[in-house]
Amino acid sequence: MIGMQLSDLLQGLTYERIKGTLERTVSHIAYDSREVQAGSLFVAITGFTVDGHRYIPDAIRRGAEVILIEQPVAIADDVTVLQVQDTRYALARLAANFYNQPTDMLNLIGVTGTNGKTSITYFVKSIFEQAHRSVGVIGTIGTLIGGQLRKNKNPTTPEALELQQIFHEMADAGIMNCVMEVSSHALSLDRVACSRFRTAIFTNLTPDHLELHRSMDEYYAAKARLFKMAEDYNIVNIDDPYGRRLCEEAANFPANFPARLITYGIEQPADVYATEIELTADYTTYTAHTPADSFPVKVQLPGLIYVYNSLAAIACAYANGIDPGDIQQGIEAVQGIQGRMEVVYQTDDYKVVVDFAHTEDSLEKAITTLKPFTKGRLIVVFGVYAAPGELGLSKRRGMGKVAARLADLSVVTTDNPKEQDPKAIIADVAAAIEEEGGRYTAIVDRREAIRHAVEICRPGDVILIAGKGHERTQVIGKEEIPFHEAEIVREAFQELGKE
Ligand SMILES: CC(=O)N[C@H]1[C@@H](OP(=O)(O)OP(=O)(O)OC[C@H]2O[C@@H](n3ccc(=O)[nH]c3=O)[C@H](O)[C@@H]2O)O[C@H](CO)[C@@H](O)[C@@H]1O[C@H](C)C(=O)N[C@@H](C)C(=O)N[C@H](CCC(=O)O)C(=O)O
Numbered sequence: 423m424i425g426m427q428l429s430d431l432l433q434g435l436t437y438e439r440i441k442g443t444l445e446r447t448v449s450h451i452a453y454d455s456r457e458v459q460a461g462s463l464f465v466a467i468t469g470f471t472v473d474g475h476r477y478i479p480d481a482i483r484r485g486a487e488v489i490l491i492e493q494p495v496a497i498a499d500d501v502t503v504l505q506v507q508d509t510r511y512a513l514a515r516l517a518a519n520f521y522n523q524p525t526d527m528l529n530l531i532g533v534t535g536t537n538g539k540t541s542i543t544y545f546v547k548s549i550f551e552q553a554h555r556s557v558g559v560i561g562t563i564g565t566l567i568g569g570q571l572r573k574n575k576n577p578t579t580p581e582a583l584e585l586q587q588i589f590h591e592m593a594d595a596g597i598m599n600c601v602m603e604v605s606s607h608a609l610s611l612d613r614v615a616c617s618r619f620r621t622a623i624f625t626n627l628t629p630d631h632l633e634l635h636r637s638m639d640e641y642y643a644a645k646a647r648l649f650k651m652a653e654d655y656n657i658v659n660i661d662d663p664y665g666r667r668l669c670e671e672a673a674n675f676p677a678n679f680p681a682r683l684i685t686y687g688i689e690q691p692a693d694v695y696a697t698e699i700e701l702t703a704d705y706t707t708y709t710a711h712t713p714a715d716s717f718p719v720k721v722q723l724p725g726l727i728y729v730y731n732s733l734a735a736i737a738c739a740y741a742n743g744i745d746p747g748d749i750q751q752g753i754e755a756v757q758g759i760q761g762r763m764e765v766v767y768q769t770d771d772y773k774v775v776v777d778f779a780h781t782e783d784s785l786e787k788a789i790t791t792l793k794p795f796t797k798g799r800l801i802v803v804f805g806v807y808a809a810p811g812e813l814g815l816s817k818r819r820g821m822g823k824v825a826a827r828l829a830d831l832s833v834v835t836t837d838n839p840k841e842q843d844p845k846a847i848i849a850d851v852a853a854a855i856e857e858e859g860g861r862y863t864a865i866v867d868r869r870e871a872i873r874h875a876v877e878i879c880r881p882g883d884v885i886l887i888a889g890k891g892h893e894r895t896q897v898i899g900k901e902e903i904p905f906h907e908a909e910i911v912r913e914a915f916q917e918l919g920k921e
Pocket residue numbers: 453454455456466467468469470471472473474475477575576577578579580581605606607608611
């Protein structure tokens with residue numbers, strides 16, 4: 423049987439042997455009983471929804487021979503049972519061991535922060551490729567290895583087991599660099615534990631995911647963990663208040679956290695910064711400055727946010743010793759990113775933009791980017807994906823208020839309502855818009871909402887469809903329904919005879 427000796431697999435892990443032999447060969451690791459095979463080691467995780475320890479009998483029935491637990495469980499079967507303090511961390515340790523410490527072979531760059539992670543990974547990828555350095559990408563759009571894109575199970579950062587397997591695949595394919603998005607979930611739940619990061623990048627921190635972290639301080643603390651993991655460089659947006667806090671803390675990190683701090687920004691003095699910024703409706707030009715050089719840059723995406731995101735990538739490229747010429751061409755070569763300020767329909771009269779803005783801050787940035795270049799009205803179609811009740815209420819109200827203040831008209835609809843009541847979500851958003859004196863129409867069906875926006879738009883208007891970006895489905899209840907916003911827009915213009 424191909425596999426690994428259990429004792430080798432347990433290297434570096436503190437555990438208590440409850441019963442059974444360590445003289446076993448483990449062929450496979452699973453943290454979901456439904457994926458167990460003969461000879462598997464099953465890791466029982468105490469989940470948010472159910473307790474993985476409940477599925478131990480199922481795992482044994484399917485052939486698990488080693489069970490890793492974090493709570494005492496009586497197990498009569500002839501299996502090895504090991505107890506650890508935290509099975510999520512243990513999963514990361516075992517996965518890294520199973521796949522032979524793949525991050526030792528990769529120059530691993532982690533990008534964290536509320537917004538901007540995806541575009542930074544694509545800017546870094548493009549620059550590295552321009553400099554003939556092979557690079558893999560892991561993030562919200564999927565995992566990209568050698569030009570092949572595949573979806574991840576988790577929206578942004580895969581679970582440790584899948585992650586180490588991906589690193590292994592990249593290293594095996596001879597890829598030398600990996601740039602990945604690191605979510606706060608991944609940091610809190612130890613998905614990236616036991617991964618060797620050379621560089622960590624911080625974008626910004628604004629309210630999101632408070633259903634998991636409960637407060638901005640907790641959310642910040644989760645993100646800040648990455649900056650104690652990086653070995654070589656910590657790259658931080660100094661214009662962001664939480665970025666400044668991180669810089670102050672990093673300056674006092676003990677000597678065993680040796681990464682060099684590199685700041686980037688536009689407003690505050692920074693190591694990497696931009697001057698002579700010229701914004702247009704479709705692209706931005708500026709002069710980039712690093713401690714070594716100054717050079718012109720053209721970013722083929724509109725708005726100041728892409729000045730920030732490209733500066734982060736430039737700082738990373740500078741730290742990695744890449745030539746300014748390659749940096750410049752690499753940034754310019756990014757023609758656009760799926761669902762990020764993507765113009766999905768444009769004629770002399772109409773323009774429709776799809777953007778992944780799904781937080782208060784990103785909605786504000788998306789609207790203020792488009793507004794100065796809109797001759798007519800700016801119509802925003804959006805829903806809010808937020809936890810039910812009090813926790814998600816601030817997000818619903820926040821996004822409603824931003825739309826009321828900045829857009830000329832909102833069409834409030836659903837995002838991915840999942841198991842929540844879409845009408846209740848819309849009612850909270852609508853109430854916030856009304857309080858600010860904004861104008862809106864509420865249409866639960868997102869397809870109908872988009873159609874309505876197309877129907878009412880007049881020459882010179884711009885429609886911003888915010889929230890789902892690159893996604894190609896809508897999740898309603900437990901069902902995933904195909905949903906392609908660019909196609910819906912094109913069909914609507916055609917059917918309404920407004921081309
Ligand atoms: C909130 C969250 O992070 N959830 C993660 C969490 O799920 P959970 O604790 O609810 O799991 P659970 O359903 O209670 O199950 C507990 C354990 O029992 C196991 N089980 C369950 C059923 C069964 O029959 N047998 C069995 O063994 C499960 O596999 C699991 O190991 O632990 C699971 C196992 O590690 C993850 O797959 C799951 O991520 C889900 C897929 C997810 O969608 N997470 C989202 C919220 C997420 O991670 N998002 C971030 C950020 C995205 C962003 O930037 O916007 C991301 O990085 O993707």
